[in-house]
Amino acid sequence: MQPMTTPEAPPKKKPSALTGRLHKLGLYCDADILLHLPLRYEDETQLTPIREAAPGTPVQVEGEVEHAEIVLRPRRQLVVKLRDDSGMLILRFLNFYPSIQKALESGKRVRAFGEVRSGFWGEEMIHPRIQGVTDSAELPQALTPVYPTTAGLVQSALRKLVVRALERANLNDLLPKELRASLKLPGWERSLRFLHQPPPNASLMALEDRSHPAWRRIKFEELLAQQISLRKAYMERRAHAASPLLAQGTLCGRLLEVLPFALTGAQARAVDEIARDLAQNYPMQRLLQGDVGSGKTIVAALAMLQAAENGMQAALMAPTEILAEQHYRKLDSWLRPLGLEVVWLSGSQKKRERKVMLEKLDAGDALLIVGTHALIEDSVALDKLGLAVVDEQHRFGVRQRLALREKVNGRLPHMLMMSATPIPRTLAMSYMADLDVSVLDELPPGRTPIVTKLVADTRRDQVIERIRDACREGRQAYWVCPLIEESEALQLQTAVDTYEVLATELAELKVGLVHGRLKPTEKAEVMDAFIRNETQVLVATTVIEVGVDVPNASLMVIEHAERFGLAQLHQLRGRVGRGAAASSCVLIYASPLSENGRARLKAIYETNDGFEIARRDLHLRGPGEFIGARQSGVPLLRYADLEMDIDLVESARQAADEMLARFPDAAEALHTRWYGGRSQLLRA
Ligand code: ADP
Ligand code: MG
Numbered sequence: 001m002q003p004m005t006t007p008e009a010p011p012k013k014k015p016s017a018l019t020g021r022l023h024k025l026g027l028y029c030d031a032d033i034l035l036h037l038p039l040r041y042e043d044e045t046q047l048t049p050i051r052e053a054a055p056g057t058p059v060q061v062e063g064e065v066e067h068a069e070i071v072l073r074p075r076r077q078l079v080v081k082l083r084d085d086s087g088m089l090i091l092r093f094l095n096f097y098p099s100i101q102k103a104l105e106s107g108k109r110v111r112a113f114g115e116v117r118s119g120f121w122g123e124e125m126i127h128p129r130i131q132g133v134t135d136s137a138e139l140p141q142a143l144t145p146v147y148p149t150t151a152g153l154v155q156s157a158l159r160k161l162v163v164r165a166l167e168r169a170n171l172n173d174l175l176p177k178e179l180r181a182s183l184k185l186p187g188w189e190r191s192l193r194f195l196h197q198p199p200p201n202a203s204l205m206a207l208e209d210r211s212h213p214a215w216r217r218i219k220f221e222e223l224l225a226q227q228i229s230l231r232k233a234y235m236e237r238r239a240h241a242a243s244p245l246l247a248q249g250t251l252c253g254r255l256l257e258v259l260p261f262a263l264t265g266a267q268a269r270a271v272d273e274i275a276r277d278l279a280q281n282y283p284m285q286r287l288l289q290g291d292v293g294s295g296k297t298i299v300a301a302l303a304m305l306q307a308a309e310n311g312m313q314a315a316l317m318a319p320t321e322i323l324a325e326q327h328y329r330k331l332d333s334w335l336r337p338l339g340l341e342v343v344w345l346s347g348s349q350k351k352r353e354r355k356v357m358l359e360k361l362d363a364g365d366a367l368l369i370v371g372t373h374a375l376i377e378d379s380v381a382l383d384k385l386g387l388a389v390v391d392e393q394h395r396f397g398v399r400q401r402l403a404l405r406e407k408v409n410g411r412l413p414h415m416l417m418m419s420a421t422p423i424p425r426t427l428a429m430s431y432m433a434d435l436d437v438s439v440l441d442e443l444p445p446g447r448t449p450i451v452t453k454l455v456a457d458t459r460r461d462q463v464i465e466r467i468r469d470a471c472r473e474g475r476q477a478y479w480v481c482p483l484i485e486e487s488e489a490l491q492l493q494t495a496v497d498t499y500e501v502l503a504t505e506l507a508e509l510k511v512g513l514v515h516g517r518l519k520p521t522e523k524a525e526v527m528d529a530f531i532r533n534e535t536q537v538l539v540a541t542t543v544i545e546v547g548v549d550v551p552n553a554s555l556m557v558i559e560h561a562e563r564f565g566l567a568q569l570h571q572l573r574g575r576v577g578r579g580a581a582a583s584s585c586v587l588i589y590a591s592p593l594s595e596n597g598r599a600r601l602k603a604i605y606e607t608n609d610g611f612e613i614a615r616r617d618l619h620l621r622g623p624g625e626f627i628g629a630r631q632s633g634v635p636l637l638r639y640a641d642l643e644m645d646i647d648l649v650e651s652a653r654q655a656a657d658e659m660l661a662r663f664p665d666a667a668e669a670l671h672t673r674w675y676g677g678r679s680q681l682l683r684a
Contacts, residue, residue, distance in 0.1 A: 021153040022161075024629060030169035031673050033161050037195050037218065037639065038145035040208055044113060045139050045200040051086035053116040053123070060113045061089060062133060064356040068104050080104045082112060089116065090124035101129060109133045123357045134397060135641050142197040142202065174670045175221070176663045179655055183220065191217040207604040210639070219640040220648045220655075226637065226673035227656035228667050233275035240412050243386050247275040248309040254300050254338050259298070266294055267443035273305045273438045274416060278387065283405075284414035287393070290440025292574025293447070299440070300389045301331055303416055308340065310368040312386025317367040317376070319395035321346055321520045326549060327391065330369040334369065335485055345371035345380065348520030349634050350680055376403035385413045393417035420574070421567050422614045427642060450577040451584040454561075456591065463557055463586055464505050470555045471536040473508050475581060477555035479539045480572055482563045491541060498559070499539040510535040542568070551579035561587035561604075562597035566617040569604045620641065 027033055041322040048059040064083035071079050078101060079256070080091040091112055094101060105111060114128030131137075147158045173180070180187075186194075210219070211285035256263070263271065270288055277284035290296050304314035318324035328344045343357050343366040360366040361381060369375065369382070373425055374503060389403035390396060405412055417435075428437060457464055467477045479502060481495045492515055499513040502538035513536035514526040529535045531550055538553075556576045561569060569587070576583040589601060603616040640648060659667040 018627035024150050030165040033165040034169055034192055036147060039148050040146050041143040041204060042146060044144050049086035050084050055116050058115050061112055062111045064104050065104050065108045068106055079665045090121055091128055092126050094126055097214050103130055103132050142199055145196055154525050174666050176289055176666055177482045184219060185217040186213050196282060217490050219645050220652055223640050223648055223652035224639060224655050225610050225670055227652050228671045230434045231656055231660055233263050238282045239284055240283055242281060242412050243312060244281045245278040245307050245310045245312060245386050247306055251305040251309050255334060258337055264441045264444055267299055270438040271302050272442060275306060277430060278306050278414050283412040286416055286436045286438060288418045288438045289422050290415060292571055293443060293578055295444050296418045297330055304368055304388060307386040312533045313367045313382055313384045314387040315375055315382060315385060316389040318391040321348060321372055322523060324370060324372045325524060331370060341366050343369045345374045347372055382407040387414045389416045391418045393419050394421055422610045424615045424618050447577055448582045449608055450573055454601060454605055455586055455588050457588050467537060468506060475554040476536050478553060478575060479557045481541050482560040483542050485631045495539060501553045502537055509537055509538045513539045515541040548575055549578060554581045554583040556585040559588045560590055562589045563592050566600045566603055566613055570610060
């Protein structure tokens with residue numbers, strides 16, 4: 001790739017400030033610069049007579065400075081009267097350099113680009129862009145691109161770099177002819193030139209909403225590069241060795257016999273898919289996704305037993321103590337009767353207990369391990385790890401997820417990731433093509449749908465009465481207090497206050513309180529009391545968000561529901577509706593609602609379907625936030641939009657297969673063009 005030189009700094013010298021700023025934008029070479037595409041365009045190809053300049057639309061006017069002065073009130077500013085044949089306009093600058101003052105001296109001829117608005121003294125432009133005009137100054141022939149930039153990097157510098165890159169970078173079309181023909185998209189060079197330097201007659205609208213064929217070509221290629229990168233990761237994985245774990249059916253069969261329920265069809269399918277993967281000699285990388293309550297734990301348990309059947313270890317890692325402990329208990333209750341021991345590891349464990357557990361691991365007696373992040377600490381040896389299960393995988397960083405893999409020498413363990421945040425198909429297709437996915441799209445039978453209610457916070461008293469009613473019928477209730485981002489102390493205070501109010505109002509009931517400041521053992525005690533129905537009401541901060549399973553709880557109250565994310569609300573709601581009793585979720589909100597807050601409440605009110613909620617969440621937040629891009633390690637799409645460009649996603653998938661099979665060199669070149677030196681980011 002052509003190294004990038006900048007006007008100020010030849011490449012050998014210490015990196016200049018400019019280089020630093022370019023790096024900040026991810027621009028390292030000419031190819032990067034070419035793919036740094038305009039955010040929008042300004043039309044400087046035409047002049048508008050001052051009289052015809054409509055307020056609110058950017059225009060360019062040209063005229064002569066009639067008068068310029070620095071006014072001191074209400075604050076220091078430069079006020080310029082600009083006149084052309086049709087009228088007069090005021091240009092106003094609150095910040096200005098002497099150079100601007102000089103350019104705008106009386107009698108000078110200038111062009112001003114900006115939006116006109118009606119001011120107190122008549123029509124005016126605030127901080128227009130100014131250009132001095134000599135007699136020979138022609139109007140530009142192309143729309144002026146406006147690039148995403150960073151502090152200290154002006155548009156004109158970026159434009160110059162783009163022009164140079166267009167002159168000297170490789171603009172070859174990397175798409176093989178056959179593919180190009182069937183796609184009916186314009187060529188690469190043409191598309192790039194068009195977007196960087198659109199002709200004056202180009203439709204500003206098609207450029208700005210990115211529906212123009214040139215944009216589609218770029219977006220297609222971006223999606224193609226992404227697909228290629230994901231396929232490569234997929235193929236690399238298959239090149240690694242893993243211990244095949246054959247389904248013997250011995251332990252699994254026995255568990256299924258003692259289980260108090262039969263698997264749902266969806267569970268049985270997932271179990272089969274996993275069993276087949278585990279038997280391969282390359283590492284499984286499978287995502288098990290299923291809505292809250294769809295029964296992922298038993299699927300994980302069966303996979304773990306398949307490892308044990310082969311004399312290999314299986315570890316299940318969960319993001320919180322509460323959740324890990326709950327998994328431990330569940331597994332222990334299922335497996336102890338079969339004579340199998342489950343080892344438990346957590347950060348809060350007493351030293352002595354931990355030592356005993358570690359010894360069991362060292363001796364190779366224990367094959368089944370459940371724990372928190374404590375599992376990935378160096379002191380924990382898992383030499384015979386055949387399967388790693390990560391629950392609520394999106395709560396872990398990439399590094400944490402992969403750390404389990406590094407526990408073994410040579411052979412990689414199989415990986416099963418679980419997530420209750422369903423990933424919309426488009427997103428799964430574009431960001432997770434290197435994962436195999438099993439979906440639990442069926443809830444265990446006998447669940448009654450949860451009724452969701454929206455209640456203004458002025459009616460809290462009624463909500464308290466509902467709790468009383470539910471508990472009188474032998475049920476239990478959660479009351480969740482929101483995360484207060486500004487202050488953990490304040491958050492704690494709200495939870496404590498709520499606890500006190502409920503304990504007083506509901507004197508006949510026992511109320512518990514759990515929050516993040518409690519020691520893990522204290523937390524466990526509170527949870528225990530709730531599980532055993534010794535407390536009927538549990539006031540909690542969001543620590544209970546994931547995975548807690550108390551089937552007797554039938555009422556979920558969420559306070560300041562408008563502050564929660566959609567996925568979080570759905571997760572919390574999923575804590576009830578786990579038994580046969582009719583359950584409800586009461587969302588208490590405070591007015592006024594933001595537009596986004598209202599949209600979230602509307603979505604959660606309207607549907608119980610996790611996939612539909614995920615779709616709307618994706619729509620509201622965008623893919624970056626949705627998948628937690630910062631920790632996911634996958635390259636985010638810069639131009640393609642998964643909703644708008646779904647047809648391109650489909651064709652990019654097919655094209656990626658074809659290119660890798662028939663034109664591997666072109667596939668490689670295309671990958672480099674888009675990801676270049678950043679490719680190590682892609683190893684997820
Ligand atoms: P999640 O997918 O949210 O992790 P869990 O694994 O915690 O769900 O399962 C939710 C509840 O449903 C648990 O109490 C579990 O024992 C129960 N369960 C799981 N599968 C079935 C089934 N096939 N039939 C009946 N109950 C089931
Ligand atoms: Mg779970």
